[in-house]
Amino acid sequence: xxxxxxxxxxxxxxxxxxxxxxxxxxxxxxxxxxxxxxxxxxxxxxxxxxxxxxxxxxxxxxxxxxxxxxxxxxxxxxxxxxxxxxxxxxxxxxxxxxxxxxxxxxxxxxxxxxxxxxxxxxxxxxxxxxxxxxxxxxxxxxxxxxxxxxxxxxxxxxxxxxxxxxxxxxxxxxxxxxxxxxxxxxxxxxxxxxxxxxxxxxxxxxxxxxxxxxxxxxxxxxxxxxxxxxxxxxxxxxxxxxxxxxxxxxxxxxxxxxxxxxxxxxxxxxxxxxxxxxxxxxxxxxxxxxxxxxxxxxxxxxxxxxxxxxxxxxxxxxxxxxxxxxxxxxxxxxxxxxxxxxxxxxxxxxxxxxxxxxxxxxxxxxxxxxxxxxxxxxxxxxxxxxxxxxxxxxxxxxxxxxxxxxxxxxxxxxxxxxxxxxxxxxxxxxxxxxxxxxxxxxxxxxxx
Amino acid sequence: xxxxxxxxxxxxxxxxxxxxxxxxxxxxxxxxxxxxxxxxxxxxxxxxxxxxxxxxxxxxxxxxxxxxxxxxxxxxxxxxxxxxxxxxxxxxxxxxxxxxxxxxxxxxxxxxxxxxxxxxxxxxxxxxxxxxxxxxxxxxxxxxxxxxxxxxxxxxxxxxxxxxxxxxxxxxxxxxxxxxxxxxxxxxxxxxxxxxxxxxxxxxxxxxxxxxxxxxxxxxxxxxxxxxxxxxxxxxxxxxxxxxxxxxxxxxxxxxxxxxxxxxxxxxxxxxxxxxxxxxxxxxxxxxxxxxxxxxxxxxxxxxxxx
Numbered sequence: 001x002x003x004x005x006x007x008x009x010x011x012x013x014x015x016x017x018x019x020x021x022x023x024x025x026x027x028x029x030x031x032x033x034x035x036x037x038x039x040x041x042x043x044x045x046x047x048x049x050x051x052x053x054x055x056x057x058x059x060x061x062x063x064x065x066x067x068x069x070x071x072x073x074x075x076x077x078x079x080x081x082x083x084x085x086x087x088x089x090x091x092x093x094x095x096x097x098x099x100x101x102x103x104x105x106x107x108x109x110x111x112x113x114x115x116x117x118x119x120x121x122x123x124x125x126x127x128x129x130x131x132x133x134x135x136x137x138x139x140x141x142x143x144x145x146x147x148x149x150x151x152x153x154x155x156x157x158x159x160x161x162x163x164x165x166x167x168x169x170x171x172x173x174x175x176x177x178x179x180x181x182x183x184x185x186x187x188x189x190x191x192x193x194x195x196x197x198x199x200x201x202x203x204x205x206x207x208x209x210x211x212x213x214x215x216x217x218x219x220x221x222x223x224x225x226x227x228x229x230x231x232x233x234x235x236x237x238x239x240x241x242x243x244x245x246x247x248x249x250x251x252x253x254x255x256x257x258x259x260x261x262x263x264x265x266x267x268x269x270x271x272x273x274x275x276x277x278x279x280x281x282x283x284x285x286x287x288x289x290x291x292x293x294x295x296x297x298x299x300x301x302x303x304x305x306x307x308x309x310x311x312x313x314x315x316x317x318x319x320x321x322x323x324x325x326x327x328x329x330x331x332x333x334x335x336x337x338x339x340x341x342x343x344x345x346x347x348x349x350x351x352x353x354x355x356x357x358x359x360x361x362x363x364x365x366x367x368x369x370x371x372x373x374x375x376x377x378x379x380x381x382x383x384x385x386x387x388x389x390x391x392x393x394x395x396x397x398x399x400x401x402x403x404x405x406x407x408x409x410x411x412x413x414x415x416x417x418x419x420x421x422x423x424x425x426x427x428x429x430x431x432x433x434x435x436x437x438x439x440x441x442x443x444x445x446x447x448x
Numbered sequence: 449x450x451x452x453x454x455x456x457x458x459x460x461x462x463x464x465x466x467x468x469x470x471x472x473x474x475x476x477x478x479x480x481x482x483x484x485x486x487x488x489x490x491x492x493x494x495x496x497x498x499x500x501x502x503x504x505x506x507x508x509x510x511x512x513x514x515x516x517x518x519x520x521x522x523x524x525x526x527x528x529x530x531x532x533x534x535x536x537x538x539x540x541x542x543x544x545x546x547x548x549x550x551x552x553x554x555x556x557x558x559x560x561x562x563x564x565x566x567x568x569x570x571x572x573x574x575x576x577x578x579x580x581x582x583x584x585x586x587x588x589x590x591x592x593x594x595x596x597x598x599x600x601x602x603x604x605x606x607x608x609x610x611x612x613x614x615x616x617x618x619x620x621x622x623x624x625x626x627x628x629x630x631x632x633x634x635x636x637x638x639x640x641x642x643x644x645x646x647x648x649x650x651x652x653x654x655x656x657x658x659x660x661x662x663x664x665x666x667x668x669x670x671x672x673x674x675x676x677x678x679x680x681x682x683x684x685x686x687x688x689x690x691x692x693x694x695x696x697x698x699x700x701x702x703x704x705x706x707x708x709x710x711x712x713x714x715x716x717x718x719x720x721x722x723x724x725x726x727x728x729x730x731x732x733x734x735x736x737x738x739x740x741x742x743x744x745x746x747x748x749x750x751x752x753x754x755x
Contacts, residue, residue, distance in 0.1 A: 002477070039690055048565070050564065099667045100699075104558075105536065105539075105540055108536055109536060109738055125523075136592065185560065204536075204537075205537045206680065220450070255562075256535070256536070256560070256562075257561075257562040257565050258560065258561055258562065259559060259560040259561075260557075260558075260559045260560075260566050261555070261557060261558040261559070262556070262557050263554065263555060263556050263557065265554070265556075266491075266556045266557060268704065270702065273701045273702045273703070274701070274702055276701045277694075277697040277700070277701035277702050278697070280696075280697040280700075280701065281693055281694035281697035281698070284693035284694070284697065285690045285693050285694065286689075288689060288690055289690070292686065308535050324702070324705055324706060325634060325637060325706060325709065326510065328698055328702070328706045328709060328710070329641075330642075331694050331698055332691065332695065332698070332713065334694050335690040335691035335694035335695070336645075336687070336690075336691055338650075338687070338690050339683075339687040339690075339691075342682075342683050342686045342687050343683050343687075346680075346682050346683045346686075350679070368659070371658075371659075372651070372652050372655035372656070374650040375588075375591045375651045375655055376647075376648040376649075376652055376655070377648075378591075379584050379587060379588075379644055379647040379648050379651055380644040380645070380648055382580065382583045382584055382587060382644070383580050383584075383640055383641065383643055383644030383647075384644070386576050386579050386580040386583065386640070387576065387580075387637070387640050388571065389576070389579075390572050390575070390576035390640075399541055400633055400636065400637045400640075403637045403641070403709075404637075407641070416498060
């Protein structure tokens with residue numbers, strides 16, 4: 001039985017290590033990092049864009065999205081998001097995850113835009129189908145020119161990526177920009193046509209608003225060929241805009257096909273509720289095990305606590321990003337983790353009834369229950385693996401993936417906690433005076 | 449306790465239940481959430497109480513006549529609005545409209561799923577269910593390879609699983625009809641968990657059958673199976689009970705967001721007790737007996753021909 005004491009000490013060491021990894025939950029003594037929470041729990045936005053590769057020859061598609069991803073990354077940086085995730089998914093999709101941001105609409109508006117700014121001219125006919133923007137200054141349609149026989153709209157896509165913010169003699173904020181060669185051709189055609197008329201500047205669906213809250217629409221004074229300025233913005237607005245303009249352009253058009261936005265407040269509520277559910281759940285399971293199985297039940301309850309701590313430590317170590325479904329899976333697994341114990345204890349009871357000593361009953365119980373535990377857990381593992389494979393092929397798969405990963409880890413750890421830990425604890429009692437108190441081991445003593 | 453003696457009754461009962469589920473699925477069907485049919489969901493909390501009918505009116509005015517409105521949490525302040533897939537501009541416009549006419553609100557959650565993603569999700573979910581079932585059938589046939597006709601064990605276990613899943617689907621189609629519950633990815637996750645859990649239960653019973661057959665308890669297969677069921681009954685109840693404890697804790701404390709997942713599992717766990725003790729072993733006994741009598745008859749035939 002000396003090996004059992006060694007096992008007992010190993011278990012204590014594992015528990016101690018796991019506990020220092022896990023506690024405190026928000027930092028962790030050993031690793032100093034919190035349990036990673038998914039976007040649905042800490043709030044934020046999860047976006048998936050479908051790239052339109054139809055305009056790109058088959059051969060050039062492999063790296064076609066790299067420029068877009070780089071541009072999105074720089075654009076996101078402007079918002080100061082911590083730990084953003086921007087990556088290509090499959091051949092033609094881009095995944096963007098922005099944890100904890102509050103102005104989702106603005107972020108979205110900026111991320112997928114091919115051009116940050118568009119230029120417009122006033123339409124004379126209010127029913128002109130080309131009209132794209134309407135505001136207090138009138139109806140605007142995109143200002144277009146012709147390059148190489150093609151009609152093109154003037155946008156900031158033709159800016160060189162060297163815009164900067166300065167001030168004029170009067171201290172007013174000015175955003176300087178330069179046209180590239182194509183932009184210069186368009187600009188000179190358009191400004192020549194619009195001399196004395198306003199040129200509207202738009203960002204997305206709205207006019208670019210100045211510091212005074214009014215749309216920026218300067219009157220064209222002269223033909224502009226290679227460079228220009230935008231006046232009237234606030235210092236912060238101009239700086240942010242300049243950074244965005246320099247971040248590069250989205251060359252492959254992107255369509256938003258999936259979005260999940262959760263407010264950080266709601267996410268925090270979920271965590272609180274899940275913790276409560278977990279605590280109540282584990283207490284109910286432990287009470288049941290102790291009332292029904294007595295001393296072995298108590299040992300199984302201790303093993304269950306070890307299970308919970310080890311699983312949480314593994315979550316931190318891998319690290320597993322916990323979504324709400326993942327936490328659900330973990331709490332569910334608290335109820336399922338004692339299954340192996342139940343199987344073993346039921347077996348032990350049968351063996352005790354057949355008149356075996358406690359030691360023999362324990363060993364027989366574990367041995368006989370093993371095939372059932374193994375085969376039944378393999379089926380759960382199969383379900384988990386299929387779920388994980390499924391999840392990696394689905395864009396909206398957050399919940400599935402989180403659940404499958406936590407359940408898989410749970411099943412594997414429960415084999416350890418319910419078998420190794422409980423057996424080691426039980427063996428400690430073999431031969432002791434306690435082991436002769438049958439009432440401690442079963443409710444049904446059969447008069448013994 | 450002679451469970452196997454009453455197996456024909458259990459077949460009739462489960463047949464009726466299964467038929468009811470199929471009828472409900474065929475007539476009411478399942479209400480699909482945006483994950484499967486595309487659309488947007490806007491979850492908001494008004495700062496001040498708002499009448500549901502006023503919200504409905506505003507949505508109608510904004511051109512979203514078919515929008516579904518559900519109240520959640522606080523009846524007059526928390527609303528979940530199901531809309532067609534909105535693009536950014538339409539969403540911002542709608543939010544501005546509603547705030548202007550009904551007062552300020554917090555946006556708790558906004559989800560949007562395009563038709564492309566929705567059809568992908570449906571297809572992949574169906575594939576996953578099929579793969580999981582086939583993989584388990586193969587594993588059980590392998591695990592019981594030393595038994596006579598191991599494939600029977602696999603098929604009977606799957607039959608129990610089909611019953612559990614059918615019951616979950618049937619009840620959800622009824623819940624969909626009455627309470628407007630939609631099936632979403634959480635639901636599919638729950639169904640796959642039920643598939644794993646249900647097989648898990650059946651395997652425990654089959655494992656005991658395997659053991660008792662090799663111990664040669666009785667020549668009558670029905671007796672062996674019945675004894676195996678009775679011996680594992682304690683475990684089946686107790687494990688289901690501990691699992692139900694945690695499920696109810698989740699249902700009570702976390703609620704709406706994972707409600708689908710939890711309810712599917714509760715149905716699955718309860719159905720699993722029945723299917724793993726009555727349906728799967730019962731089918732196994734009936735099937736084995738028929739094979740056996742076929743063999744006996746063939747033997748008798750051969751004997752007759754020889755004479």
